[in-house]
Amino acid sequence: MPTTHYRACHLCEAICGLKIVTENEQIISITGDMDDPLSKGHICPKGVALKDLHNDPDRLKQPLHKVNGQWHSIEWDEAYQLVADKLHGIASQYGNDAVSFYAGNPNVHNYGHMTHGAHFSRLLRTKNRFSATSVDQLPHHVVSLWMYGHQSLLPIADIDHTDFLLVLGANPMASNGSLLTAPDIRNRLKAIRKRGGQLVVIDPRRTETAKLADTHHFIRPGTDAALLLALINLLFANQQITLNHLGAISDGLADVEQAVQPFTAQWAAHYCGIAATEIEALALQLASAPSAAVYGRMGVSTQGFGTLCQWAIQVLNLITGNLDSVGGTLVTSPAVNPAGPTDRAKGQFGQWHSRVRGLPEFAKELPCSAMIEEIETAGEGQIKAMVTIAGNPVLSTPTGQRLDKALAGLEFMVSIDPYLNETTRHADIILPPASPLAHSHYDIVFARFAVHNTAKFSPEVFAKAGDERYDYQILNGLALALSTKQGKPVAPLPKPELLLAHMLSVGPYSQGRGDVPAISLELLKANPSGIDLGPLRPSLSKRLCTDDQRIHTFNDIIAADINRLAQAMDKPIDGQLSLIGKRDLRSNNSWMHNLPYLIKGKPRCVLLMHPDDMAAKQLQDGQAVTVSNAIGSITLTVSESHEMMPSVVCMPHGWGHTFADTQQQVANDNPGVNMNQLTDVNGLDPVCGNAILSGISVTVSAA
Numbered sequence: 001m002p003t004t005h006y007r008a009c010h011l012c013e014a015i016c017g018l019k020i021v022t023e024n025e026q027i028i029s030i031t032g033d034m035d036d037p038l039s040k041g042h043i044c045p046k047g048v049a050l051k052d053l054h055n056d057p058d059r060l061k062q063p064l065h066k067v068n069g070q071w072h073s074i075e076w077d078e079a080y081q082l083v084a085d086k087l088h089g090i091a092s093q094y095g096n097d098a099v100s101f102y103a104g105n106p107n108v109h110n111y112g113h114m115t116h117g118a119h120f121s122r123l124l125r126t127k128n129r130f131s132a133t134s135v136d137q138l139p140h141h142v143v144s145l146w147m148y149g150h151q152s153l154l155p156i157a158d159i160d161h162t163d164f165l166l167v168l169g170a171n172p173m174a175s176n177g178s179l180l181t182a183p184d185i186r187n188r189l190k191a192i193r194k195r196g197g198q199l200v201v202i203d204p205r206r207t208e209t210a211k212l213a214d215t216h217h218f219i220r221p222g223t224d225a226a227l228l229l230a231l232i233n234l235l236f237a238n239q240q241i242t243l244n245h246l247g248a249i250s251d252g253l254a255d256v257e258q259a260v261q262p263f264t265a266q267w268a269a270h271y272c273g274i275a276a277t278e279i280e281a282l283a284l285q286l287a288s289a290p291s292a293a294v295y296g297r298m299g300v301s302t303q304g305f306g307t308l309c310q311w312a313i314q315v316l317n318l319i320t321g322n323l324d325s326v327g328g329t330l331v332t333s334p335a336v337n338p339a340g341p342t343d344r345a346k347g348q349f350g351q352w353h354s355r356v357r358g359l360p361e362f363a364k365e366l367p368c369s370a371m372i373e374e375i376e377t378a379g380e381g382q383i384k385a386m387v388t389i390a391g392n393p394v395l396s397t398p399t400g401q402r403l404d405k406a407l408a409g410l411e412f413m414v415s416i417d418p419y420l421n422e423t424t425r426h427a428d429i430i431l432p433p434a435s436p437l438a439h440s441h442y443d444i445v446f447a448r449f450a451v452h453n454t455a456k457f458s459p460e461v462f463a464k465a466g467d468e469r470y471d472y473q474i475l476n477g478l479a480l481a482l483s484t485k486q487g488k489p490v491a492p493l494p495k496p497e498l499l500l501a502h503m504l505s506v507g508p509y510s511q512g513r514g515d516v517p518a519i520s521l522e523l524l525k526a527n528p529s530g531i532d533l534g535p536l537r538p539s540l541s542k543r544l545c546t547d548d549q550r551i552h553t554f555n556d557i558i559a560a561d562i563n564r565l566a567q568a569m570d571k572p573i574d575g576q577l578s579l580i581g582k583r584d585l586r587s588n589n590s591w592m593h594n595l596p597y598l599i600k601g602k603p604r605c606v607l608l609m610h611p612d613d614m615a616a617k618q619l620q621d622g623q624a625v626t627v628s629n630a631i632g633s634i635t636l637t638v639s640e641s642h643e644m645m646p647s648v649v650c651m652p653h654g655w656g657h658t659f660a661d662t663q664q665q666v667a668n669d670n671p672g673v674n675m676n677q678l679t680d681v682n683g684l685d686p687v688c689g690n691a692i693l694s695g696i697s698v699t700v701s702a703a
């Protein structure tokens with residue numbers, strides 16, 4: 001008899017509802033769940049590919065131990081013991097900071113990591129903690145901490161109600177939205193125009209999202225801060241400031257007004273490549289739209305002025321009266337862990353700095369770009385051992401080829417990961433979790449960033465085999481073994497489902513709220529498609545976590561960075577080609593290239609280049625080209641593209657499955673090349689240390 005299971009897809013931030021039909025332990029079909037209150041039936045190819053992920057013969061099923069370069073299967077308890085012995089031994093010999101920790105992106109898509117990760121990692125007592133945050137959205141958190149007092153109090157663009165959406169450096173049509181959980185983004189964006197609103201996209205490529213827009217402007221990579229400051233300046237200069245209820249509790253706006261004065265539309269135009277008249281028109285549109293939201297993601301976060309960009313976006317939403325307003329940007333009200341005064345994880349910044357380069361800590365993590373030098377540089381505090389959890393930094397972080405060498409020189413490494421891949425091949429022990437479909441799921445993180453409040457619990461689809469382990473069990477096992485070694489054994493934490501039941505019972509809907517019934521785990525289990533908790537509502541003023549419960553719009557660090565921008569704009573413009581990134585629907589960072597359903601079709605790891613740039617270098621469509629700079633050199637196929645801004649070239653990240661000692665047959669047959677062999681650990685936003693992954697100077701020549 002076929003059985004139907006309802007589940008939220010955990011692969012990207014859209015958390016689509018899935019309907020999975022199984023029979024005799026086999027997946028018969030995966031389709032969208034029409035009754036999911038958030039996704040209403042939407043699904044993308046990755047959701048369908050969960051079948052391939054579940055059935056992937058390369059997905060590891062047992063712990064592996066490397067002895068003299070050969071992998072052997074070992075028992076779980078023996079593996080935990082070996083890890084504990086090594087980590088404890090290295091920490092005792094060299095100090096706690098000698099053991100380092102890297103947490104990759106899937107951590108935040110797996111609630112067992114959210115509930116159990118710290119239980120293990122805090123035992124390491126190391127300052128050398130890293131995560132994918134600092135090759136991604138760190139500027140968002142820094143700005144939220146400064147302005148609103150909480151790293152996760154991120155106002156979300158209310159795209160379902162806005163009259164005007166300005167998108168900078170995001171391509172939700174391919175990424176399915178980021179810090180904007182909005183499944184079926186195509187219809188949500190189309191709806192803006194259907195109701196008479198407008199969509200404007202700023203991007204160096206005419207992306208899938210730009211093609212849906214009323215207006216698309218090319219921008220020189222890395223120059224958005226100038227555009228954004230010019231927009232703020234124009235609004236002040238034209239006396240088009242509208243302050244809503246937040247005006248009375250916002251400090252520092254006079255300083256903002258003064259600081260942006262040098263940034264005229266003409267000056268910004270010269271630097272960013274968008275005509276001054278267009279910048280002026282954009283300011284007018286923002287000021288006059290009944291409601292408007294400015295939204296910027298990867299493209300504006302992973303650049304040299306990422307923090308300044310995200311700050312300017314918050315200021316623009318505030319001074320147009322759109323922050324905390326319907327159709328503008330709003331903070332969410334999820335059923336678990338709403339960011340606000342009662343949450344302890346508010347974040348901290350600059351409490352300590354990295355040993356070698358002095359880069360600032362944020363939320364007790366150092367920027368990824370410091371990882372290599374902390375492994376390479378001898379002395380007290382040098383990293384000798386590494387724990388990676390759900391991460392593939394060899395492909396995902398800057399100057400991956402150098403990290404690859406550095407990891408090879410470690411005394412010990414352990415990885416919690418289902419694959420033997422470019423990073424985990426350096427481990428001494430790999431601890432693979434059971435299939436994601438054998439895990440239950442609740443999206444603790446992305447419900448926080450969703451355009452509509454919902455709650456949904458996903459029971460496991462399949463039972464795990466007896467000798468497999470859940471991610472949380474691995475974390476519990478490591479925590480017990482290490483703490484025992486340290487002389488103070490810690491009790492294992494209850495399973496995530498029980499912790500979730502507790503979090504719901506103390507959450508904002510535990511007693512019911514308005515039309516929403518009292519939310520409990522039992523109720524969620526009885527409603528497998530999920531429960532609608534209603535649209536986003538203004539609430540920021542009550543959620544502020546700053547000491548004085550006011551909005552801090554300005555500080556000395558912002559002031560200094562505005563001066564840095566003014567100086568950068570004074571310098572002559574670099575005439576080299578500029579390399580930017582690209583996501584595509586059938587890919588997910590570095591780790592889903594082993595799934596046949598996603599990999600089929602023509603190769604996607606190609607270099608997109610404008611025909612004029614190709615002609616200038618006498619390059620032919622489809623020929624092999626070498627892309628190089630001072631950091632590295634890669635060779636791939638060039639593809640002529642009218643989507644590109646002239647002087648800008650583009651390729652996807654997460655490729656480069658070229659190592660013979662990995663176990664990813666399908667990916668190895670379709671390897672691509674690693675874009676992060678061209679990104680530089682020294683190229684970062686100096687304010688918070690977030691990596692620069694876009695606007696990389698390169699030369700392109702026939703291979």
Ligand SMILES: Nc1nc2c(c(=O)[nH]1)N[C@H]1C(S)=C(S)[C@@H](COP(=O)(O)OP(=O)(O)OC[C@H]3O[C@@H](n4cnc5c(=O)[nH]c(N)nc54)[C@H](O)[C@@H]3O)O[C@H]1N2
Nearest residue numbers: 104105106132136390391392393396416417589590591653
């Ligand atoms: N040039 C360039 N570089 C980039 C980016 C870019 O746009 N351009 N994007 C950046 C961004 S936004 C991010 S988030 C990072 C991602 O950086 P990482 O998180 O380091 O890389 P991923 O490719 O997501 O690797 C995820 C790893 O987790 C494993 N995994 C998957 N599911 C699970 C699970 O349930 N449990 C466990 N234990 N492991 C699991 C996979 O096998 C894989 O090894 O890359 C960044 N790097």
Ligand SMILES: Nc1nc2c(c(=O)[nH]1)N[C@H]1C(S)=C(S)[C@@H](COP(=O)(O)OP(=O)(O)OC[C@H]3O[C@@H](n4cnc5c(=O)[nH]c(N)nc54)[C@H](O)[C@@H]3O)O[C@H]1N2
Nearest residue numbers: 169171175178221222297298299583584585587588589694
């Ligand atoms: N299919 C798929 N979906 C994913 C992922 C994936 O790898 N594949 N990764 C997931 C992750 S971890 C994340 S963080 C999100 C990211 O989600 P998004 O931020 O939407 O991701 P991108 O598609 O990289 O969009 C970045 C855009 O910025 C543009 N850009 C580059 N440089 C600049 C610049 O200087 N200025 C401006 N204005 N634009 C610029 C690029 O052309 C690109 O269109 O996607 C998530 N979803």
Ligand code: SF4
Nearest residue numbers: 009012015016044047
């Ligand atoms: S859009 Fe994201 S959440 Fe939805 S099916 Fe695709 S990968 Fe899964």
Ligand SMILES: [Mo]
Nearest residue numbers: 105132136137
């Ligand atoms: Mo990301």
